[in-house]
Amino acid sequence: MRLIIASLISICLFGLAAHAATVDVLSQATQSWDGTTLAYPDGQAELSVMRITINPADQLDFHCHPVPSAAYVVSGDLEVSLKDGSAKVFKAGDIITEVVGRLHRGINLSETHPIELIVFYASAVGQPITLHGKEPVAGCHE
Numbered sequence: 001m002r003l004i005i006a007s008l009i010s011i012c013l014f015g016l017a018a019h020a021a022t023v024d025v026l027s028q029a030t031q032s033w034d035g036t037t038l039a040y041p042d043g044q045a046e047l048s049v050m051r052i053t054i055n056p057a058d059q060l061d062f063h064c065h066p067v068p069s070a071a072y073v074v075s076g077d078l079e080v081s082l083k084d085g086s087a088k089v090f091k092a093g094d095i096i097t098e099v100v101g102r103l104h105r106g107i108n109l110s111e112t113h114p115i116e117l118i119v120f121y122a123s124a125v126g127q128p129i130t131l132h133g134k135e136p137v138a139g140c141h142e
Helices: 001-017
Strands: 045-053 069-075 077-081 087-091 096-098 104-108 113-126
Touching: 069 087, 077 113
Parallel strands: none
Antiparallel strands: 045 113, 069 096, 069 113, 077 087, 077 104
């Protein structure tokens, strides 16, 4: 009898827990926003999550990510532009599936408010997640 009661309690508790959460898929992608197919690097997987703040009216230098990454725009309006001049604007609440291996930069379109991003990088242990440089960078293309 104790076993039956314990089983019923477990079923009820786990059943309630399953209904206590709502899951909304914010993003699921096989390509970055420019249409490039995503691929994971070789080696031991390493996930990094970072909070990035871009000051008002500021722009980042051109850089690239040799690994897949995605960002959640917490606040602000962010323009992401490629070296070829193509660009896309992302607003608070948007998910950005970032370009891989392409030089790009972020531009804060606001003169008064910072942009806050939460960025997730899927790399391999020891692999850089961002490559910087004003000149051509090995592993990056325009």
